[in-house]
Each structure stands twice: as C-alpha cells, then as structure tokens.
Amino acid sequence: MRSIHRYHEFWLTLIIALMVVGTTLRSPGFISGQKMIEIFNDSSMLIILALGQMAVILTRSIDLSMASNLALSGMIVALINAAYPEIPIPVLMLIATSCGLLMGVFNGSLVWWLGIPSIVVTLGTLTIYRGIIFVLAGGKWVNADAFTENFIQYTRVEFLGIPALSWYAIIIVLAFFIFMTRTSAGRSIYAIGINPSAALYTGINIGKTQFMTFCISGALSGFCGYLWVSRYVIGSVEVAKGYELIVVAACVIGGISIAGGVGTVIGTVLGALFLGFISNALPVIGVSPFWQMAISGGAIILAVIINASSQTQGKRIILKNREAQS
Amino acid sequence: MSDVKTQTRHIADRLESPLKLAVFSWPSLLLVVAIALFILNSFMSPYFLSAWSLSDATFNFTEKAIIAFAMALLIISGEIDLSVAAIIALSSTIMGLCLQLGFGTSELVLVGLFVGVLCGAFNGSLVVGLGLPSIVVTIGTMSFFRGISFIILGDQAFNGYPAEFAFFGQGYVWWVISFEFVLFLIVAFAYFVLLHKTNFGRQIFVIGNNATAAQFSGVRVKRVKFILFCLVGLMSGIAAVLLTSRLGSTRPSIAQGWELEVITMVVLGGISILGGSGTIQGVFIAAFIMGLISFGLGLLNVPGIVMSIFIGALLIIVIALPIIAGKIKNRLKA
Numbered sequence: 001m002r003s004i005h006r007y008h009e010f011w012l013t014l015i016i017a018l019m020v021v022g023t024t025l026r027s028p029g030f031i032s033g034q035k036m037i038e039i040f041n042d043s044s045m046l047i048i049l050a051l052g053q054m055a056v057i058l059t060r061s062i063d064l065s066m067a068s069n070l071a072l073s074g075m076i077v078a079l080i081n082a083a084y085p086e087i088p089i090p091v092l093m094l095i096a097t098s099c100g101l102l103m104g105v106f107n108g109s110l111v112w113w114l115g116i117p118s119i120v121v122t123l124g125t126l127t128i129y130r131g132i133i134f135v136l137a138g139g140k141w142v143n144a145d146a147f148t149e150n151f152i153q154y155t156r157v158e159f160l161g162i163p164a165l166s167w168y169a170i171i172i173v174l175a176f177f178i179f180m181t182r183t184s185a186g187r188s189i190y191a192i193g194i195n196p197s198a199a200l201y202t203g204i205n206i207g208k209t210q211f212m213t214f215c216i217s218g219a220l221s222g223f224c225g226y227l228w229v230s231r232y233v234i235g236s237v238e239v240a241k242g243y244e245l246i247v248v249a250a251c252v253i254g255g256i257s258i259a260g261g262v263g264t265v266i267g268t269v270l271g272a273l274f275l276g277f278i279s280n281a282l283p284v285i286g287v288s289p290f291w292q293m294a295i296s297g298g299a300i301i302l303a304v305i306i307n308a309s310s311q312t313q314g315k316r317i318i319l320k321n322r323e324a325q326s
Numbered sequence: 327m328s329d330v331k332t333q334t335r336h337i338a339d340r341l342e343s344p345l346k347l348a349v350f351s352w353p354s355l356l357l358v359v360a361i362a363l364f365i366l367n368s369f370m371s372p373y374f375l376s377a378w379s380l381s382d383a384t385f386n387f388t389e390k391a392i393i394a395f396a397m398a399l400l401i402i403s404g405e406i407d408l409s410v411a412a413i414i415a416l417s418s419t420i421m422g423l424c425l426q427l428g429f430g431t432s433e434l435v436l437v438g439l440f441v442g443v444l445c446g447a448f449n450g451s452l453v454v455g456l457g458l459p460s461i462v463v464t465i466g467t468m469s470f471f472r473g474i475s476f477i478i479l480g481d482q483a484f485n486g487y488p489a490e491f492a493f494f495g496q497g498y499v500w501w502v503i504s505f506e507f508v509l510f511l512i513v514a515f516a517y518f519v520l521l522h523k524t525n526f527g528r529q530i531f532v533i534g535n536n537a538t539a540a541q542f543s544g545v546r547v548k549r550v551k552f553i554l555f556c557l558v559g560l561m562s563g564i565a566a567v568l569l570t571s572r573l574g575s576t577r578p579s580i581a582q583g584w585e586l587e588v589i590t591m592v593v594l595g596g597i598s599i600l601g602g603s604g605t606i607q608g609v610f611i612a613a614f615i616m617g618l619i620s621f622g623l624g625l626l627n628v629p630g631i632v633m634s635i636f637i638g639a640l641l642i643i644v645i646a647l648p649i650i651a652g653k654i655k656n657r658l659k660a
Contacts, residue, residue, distance in 0.1 A: 062461075064586075110642065114649045117599045119461075123586055124642040131635030139629065237631055242583070245408075245465050252466075258459045290480045290578075294473025300466030304458050 002126045008307070012270045016277060026285040030320055035121035037279075043276025044169035045224045045231070050242075050250040050272045051176045051265065052217030057251055058193040059210045060260035061118035065107060066221045067243035068129035073099040073225030075142070078235030082146040089154045093226050100222015101215055103129060108214030112207035118214075126244065133237050155230040155301040165227060172220070177265045189213060193261025250275050251295060253303040274299065352596035356611040363615060367622035374625055381502035385572065387591075387617035388510040389565045390584060395517040396561040396593040398609045400554045401592055402521075402534045404601030405460040407449060407555065411584035412471035412560045417441040417566035419475040422484025422576040431490045438570070439563040441612055445471055446559015450552040475578040484576040495572025506568055510613075513561070518606040519591065526550070534602035570646070590641050591642070615640070 024031040049066055056063045073096040081092060103125065110121045155165040162170075166215055180186040188209050191199040196206055229235050254271025256263030282292055348354065352439060368375045393410050400407055420441045421434050429437065449467055453460045497505045521527040532540040533547050541547050570576055595612035597604030623633045 004577050023507065025467075110646065114646050116642070116645055116649065120593050120599050120645060121642065123590060123593070124638040126586065127590075127634035127638035128642075131631050131633075131638065134629065134631040135635070245468065248462075248465055249360060249469070252462050258462045264346050288480065290476040291473070293469050293476050297466050297470030298467065301452065301470060304462045304466060305452075305456060 009264065009267050009270060012253070012255070012267065012274065016274055018266065019277060019281060023281045023285055025276040027214060030281075030284055037166065039276055039280045040169075040273070041163050041166045041314070042280060044165045045227055046247065046250055046272040046276060047169045047269050048172050048220050048224050048227075050173065050254065050268045052220035052252050053247045054254075054256050054263055054265070054268045055180075056118070056210075056217050057248075057256050057258060058189050058260055058263060059206075059213050060193055060196070061111065061210055061213065062122065062258075063104075063107065063214060063217045064119065064122040064244045064248075065103065065125040065129055066217060066247055067222035067240040068126045068133075069100050069103045069218055070225045070243070071230055071237070071239040071241075072103070072129045072133050073097075073222035074135075074229040074239055075137055075225075075235045075237075077226050078142040078147070078229045081148060081151045082142055085148045089150050091155075092151070093223065096098065096226035097223045100225060101219040103222070104215045104218015105211075107218065108211035111214060112211040115207075118210070130237065130241075133239075136236070137235070138221065139237070142229075144233045147230075147233060150231055150234045152230055155227055168223075168227065173265065173269055180239050180265055185209070185212065190261055193257075193259075195261075237283055246275065246296075249300045252300055252307070255303075255307055257307060259277050271303075351605075351606060353607040353611055356594075356596070356608055356615060356644075357576060360611050360615045360618065363618040363622065367618060367625070370622065371625040374622065377502045379621075379625070381498075381504060381507070382618055383621035384504060384507045384510070386505075386620050387622075388611045389568050389572075390505040390591060390616075391510055391613035392513050392568070392586050393558065393561045393565050393584075394588050394595070394609050394613060395513055395606060396554070396558040397588055398592045398595065398597045398604060398606065399517065399521055399527075399530055400558050400599055401589075401597050401599060403530045403551055403554055403605050404534045404537065405453060405551060405554070405587070406464065406599075407446075407460065407558045408464040408559060408585045408589075409445070409449060409468040409471055410565075410588055411446040411581045412468045412475075412583065413442055413559055413562035414566040414569060414581040415475040415578055416445060416471040417563050418570045418576040418580050419478050419484070419578065421566070421570055423478060425484060426485060431488050434487075434566050437492070438567040439560060442559045442561070442563020442566060443556050444559070445562070446556040447552070447656075449559070450555030453555065454548045454552045472578065479576070479578045485574065487571065487574055491571050492574065493571070495568045495570070509568070512566075514606065514610050521606050525536075529600060530554070534598075587637075590637060594641055594644060600660075 020031060024207060053063055053066060076099050077092045077096045079193070080087060080095065107118070107121055107125055110116050111118045155163065155168075157164045180189070188199065188204045189212075191202065191204055192206050192209055200206055228240060232239075250272040251263070251268055252258065252271070253274050254263065254267040254269070256268060256271075278295055278299070279289075279292055282289060282295070373379055389464065397407060417438045421438045424434055424437045445467070449460070452458055452463045452467075494505060499505050499508050521530065529540065529545045529550050532543065532545055533550060537547050557563055565581075569581060573580070591612050592604075592609055593599055594615065595604065595608065595609030619636055619640070620630070620633050623636065624630075
C-alpha cells in the first residue's frame, strides 16, 4: 500500500512540474520565486481546508458544511472587528476557530450520537450555517473600510519573504503530518477507514474518532474563516459559496479515496496546489478564466480514474459505513 | 458503539396489520407535517389561500421534484448524482446555442432532453463501466458540465426563445393548473408505478440492499444502474426545458445549488441515503413540504437564504426525531 501512495504523489508532482514547465514555455518569466510564493499563498486556505476534509473522508464520512462554517465564522469575526476595533487579532483568530469548532461539534455529535449519515447531517448544516450569516448580519455586507488595519495585515505581513497566510498553512501542514503519522489518534483515523470492524475489535471507538475528525474540520474551517475575510477584505453571505465541493475535489485529486482509509497529507497538499496552480496559470497563458471550471472538473474525473486503477479493491459506494454500525 | 453488541432478530407471530403500518409510516408522518404547514401558512398570511397564489407556489418545487423522483431511484440503488444542476446548465446552454442556429420549439425540446440523457449516460458509464464511486465522479462532472456552459457562454446570456417555447414553463393547461404541475403529477405517477409496481423497481431495491446478492440472483446490476443514471439525466433535461422556458433566458449560473436541494427533498422523503429503502409517496409529499415552506415564508417576506435555515433544520429534525424516539424507547425497555 505504501508504494502506491508514493506512486500517486510522484505522478501528481510530475504533472504539476510539467504544467509549470509548459506555462513557462508559453510565457517566460512565469517561473520565478515570487510567483511560486504567490501560488502557494493563493492555495493556502484550500490546503488547510483540504487537510480537515481529508481527516473526515479517511473515516468514511464527508463534511459538506466546511464552506458555510468558514463563511459564518468569518462573518462573526468581521462583525466583532467592525464593532470593537480594539480587540486584538489573535483573540479574533481564537474566536473564529472556536466558532468553527462549535459547529464541528454539532455536526460530529449528530453523526456520533444519533448515527445519522454524515452526508445528510452536513447537507442540512450547510444550509443552516449559511442562513445564520444572513440573520446575523441582517443581510448586509461588511465592507473593506469597516476593518482595522491590523485585521487585514495579519495575513499579509511577510516573514522571510513569505506572507503570514502561507506560514499558517505551513505550520498546519507540519502539525497535521505529525498528527496523522505519529500519534495514535491519527493512526486510528486510518484504521477506521481501512476496516471499521477490525478497528472496533482493536478497541478504537469509531463514533468518537469520527466526532474528533468533525471537530478538526470544523476548527480548521473556522480558522480559515478569519483568513478568508482578512485576505479578501469582505464579509458577506456569498463568501466561499460552493467551495465545499472544491475542497473535496482537492482531496480526491490528492489521492484520498472517498471510500476511506487511503490518502496522505502530502497528497492532499499536492491536490490543493494543483487546483491553485490551474487558477493561477490559466490567465498567464491567455486562456479565458471561464475554462477553469471545466478543467478542474476534468482533472477530478481523471484523478478518480487514476486512483481507482491503483486501488483495485472493490470499495463501497456512497460513504457506506453500515458495517461499522454493528 | 464502544462495545460490540449482538443483534437478535425477532420474528413476530403475526404480521403487523397493514392499516397500522400505513398509519405509522414515513409518508404519513410527512403528510401530517405538510398539513400542519398548510394550516399554519393560511393563518399566517391572508394571501395564501387563493387559487392563484397556490398555483404560483407549485412553481417553487415542480422542477426540482421532477429530478428528485429519478434521484430517489438512483439513491435507492446505492448511487448518487451531484451533477444534476450542472446538467440543467449544460442542457439549457446547448438549447440556447441551437436557438442561435435557428431551431424551432420542438427541436429545442428534443435537444434539451437529448443533452440530459447524454450527460446521464456519461456519468453512468464512468460509474458503472469503470467502477468508480459515484459521489466523486459526479462532483467532477458537476464542474465539468457547468464548466462547458461557462466556456460557451462566458458572462453572456442567451435570450429570445420563441413564444411557443414559453408554454412549458409559463403555460396553463386549465384555469390555474400549470403545465409544469400536470407534468409533475404525471412524472410522480410514472415513477410510483416504476418503483413500486414493476420488476425493474424490485430490482432497484435488491441492488440497494445487497448488490452482490442481486448479481447472483440474475439482476443485471450494471445495466440497471446505467439506466438509472440516464433517467436522472433525462429528468434533468426535462427540468432544463421547464426552467429555461420559465426564465426565458440562459446563463451559465442557472440552477446553481439545486443538486443539494434535490437531494434534501429525496432524503426528507424518507429515502435512505445508504440505499435500499424508501417510497415515491414520501418524495411526493416532501416536495410539497419544501414548496410550502419556501412559499409561505416568501409571503411573510422572509428572504430565501433564511428559508434555507428552516429547510436544513427540517431535514435534520425529521431524520433525528425517529432515532431519538427509538433511543428513548430502548432506554425505557431496559
């Protein structure tokens, strides 16, 4: 199994490298350190969200509410910042993360306690969370002039030439890597995905672990809520609408099996970078941005076909975890 | 879940009486909710109880419900299609393109349906032919189909559909009974017969409960699933014709987010998302419930985004309540 993962990541890296070379041939000057940092910075939030989604998908669940969670947490901190500009930004970050965590706890407890399939729960909370934004803000937008300078700068300050936004992503990627590969909680996430029955007999509490993954994805979405509002300097109902499926797409392209148990942190990061690269490279080579959607759709389909050919085992269909519910 | 439980299956001496089963079934629970909503609506707004406003209310859900019936069959068989809204967009765009080429009304409709079936067949061949998980495939085709619309249209729109074409989405068959509503009833009846009264319908249930057993019992699992994907495509094509005709224009962002609403309708209708169980009656009533909620709240000037809170909450509550009731019952027994 190990070699297959490396195989997938190897090919994905190769494809991204080929695209970089191809783009550079079309428009020399594309391959500069500055541009690479820019692409990574653009993909930072997608990377963070995709890691949270990865943890959830590995346990054979799915979290469709991430984008709504992000938008709601972002709106909350945007409103707080507009009303009380004196509150320091780290506190706001903490508030955003806690709001996200709370929503994750809600998702997770419905999945754990009531055993409702995650796709149904998060489909419901997806609309609920986004609706709450409208109620909270009274349908208004929080515009650029409402934010304090610090609020905007906390994602833009550069350290060693790399913007803070990218540093957050780098730190979270490293933490996630250690968590998934070096801790028993991380390993139990994989165990559940590969074989829930065996995991149960090893003494892993399946529901509790799934609950934990929803908390992780919720907290990360909340944190990204702050990042999103700070980066794009707008808080509105429309923030990140439809982004939940792009996050799933990044995971799938990164080699995460939707049937659970298969996938790595590095693969997920590469998947997110792939999508980030496409959106950056298309304008450079003179392709209309309207092509972007079809190209990422094609990439997802190709990625699934490639994934499936490397995972020959017949897997379950709609995130079934029936056998885990015994 | 922490300790391994053994399940004992009780086989009752006598079958439950059919009447009792019917009264306590999911559709009857939904019916109660629907009637309660209806009564609540008529108290809340004086404008609700008029033939014309009720007729207007049906436009809110008929197009989505038409897809939901086919989606119900697909979900019962254990697959899912998230690309339905994108199929509407693509089908509508191709219709607009053909309009530019000077196609007449009947050809436009045929083109719309054909594109729908083609998209469904594309999904079906990827899922069935290559054995890929449908949820991911259709997330991919969702971007892909709508992406093609964006490539064709960009930020433009197609307008100027012929006057006869407007009948499908705006026409009335008799008095306040719209063409869309009649079509909705016909489709509902057709799917009821297909799922509950035919061999094919039984096969769908068998596949959803145990695809391997179905295979060994001589059910052509792959073929059935492929047909279901094509059906969902066809229904999305029909919805595309209706919606395009109703709006009178095509933009690539048409029907955005409908996939989740259609699935909400199906799940609310009591179709198990894990496959293998559910009824068309349930989906039928769920369609009315969603229509009543959005129309009733609309009359009260509640914005659409706030309505979605109610729909999302309803989805979770309706599914959670029986589970909580079961838990309490179990605890009382023990």
